[in-house]
Amino acid sequence: MHGDPVEAFDKAFELAARLAEAMRQALAERGLTASRAEVIYVLAREGELVQRALAEALRCTPRHVTGLVDQLEEAGLVQRRPHPRDRRATSVALTAGGAATARWMAESRHTAARALLGDVPGDDLAAFVRVADVLLGGVTA
Amino acid sequence: MHGDPVEAFDKAFELAARLAEAMRQALAERGLTASRAEVIYVLAREGELVQRALAEALRCTPRHVTGLVDQLEEAGLVQRRPHPRDRRATSVALTAGGAATARWMAESRHTAARALLGDVPGDDLAAFVRVADVLLGGVTA
């Protein structure tokens, strides 16, 4: 039960790399990338959005959103519609397929979480979350 | 003390994204990228290596290693030398500057770990590591 800060810190980085890779693979099987998936995630959470708002939510350039929406529209997951009031703006919404993909993502998350962590004692999970929060708080600063 | 698997899982992903970004920034200040830093890390750990071995350690193509070593050599952090026995091979070693960079990386890791996690109870750290290990084990499969 030693609990060395450096060991925990290193473990967090190793975890980061592996989780990113695992997610990348899982998404790739559905033809998604992390960025494209994030667009779907945001649209599912926030509802229909104008591209500019999407750029802010994704913390990327408006130009890049154009490209992402191009790709997702091509894949039939989102749909561009003229904004009712502002004719400059383009509103982006999930299609039925996009909504289904969003549900798949949410479900995979739950399934994976239970499969991987279902047998872990609740106290350990709570401690994990506490430490993760400390790291998250410190890293932002 | 609830300890919800899904919450912990989500937290792990959030942590992954934030840690990657934080590391990217820290490395960028020294003109490094994650890949270039990994070359230095591997060379510091394993000692002088042939490019082919480097490619295996980094899990990337030999061609990419050529590029990475080009950049690091340009920056004066590593040095190419002909392999003593195999005239096809090129051996890569850290320069003094590269070794100093490796020490800086190790030290930063320790410093950050203690700054961020120094006040966290040892039991929580141990639990964190346990959960991280469960995730690492499950993700590989």
Add this chain to the structure above:
DNA sequence: TCAATTTACTGAACTGGCTTCACTATGTAG
């Protein structure tokens, strides 16, 4: 009402990480 300014999107061009493919030079086995 009209000119000046701002805002939303997109084309063109570019950077950076990374890959594949083709090629050269060298080593190794029969």
Add this chain to the structure above:
DNA sequence: CTACATAGTGAAGCCAGTTCAGTAAATTGA
């Protein structure tokens, strides 16, 4: 000596993402 495998690299290209310039529409303000 031939046949084959291996180490590195040039050329070309893919993908994520950016900047810059341009167009069209909205907003401001005299």
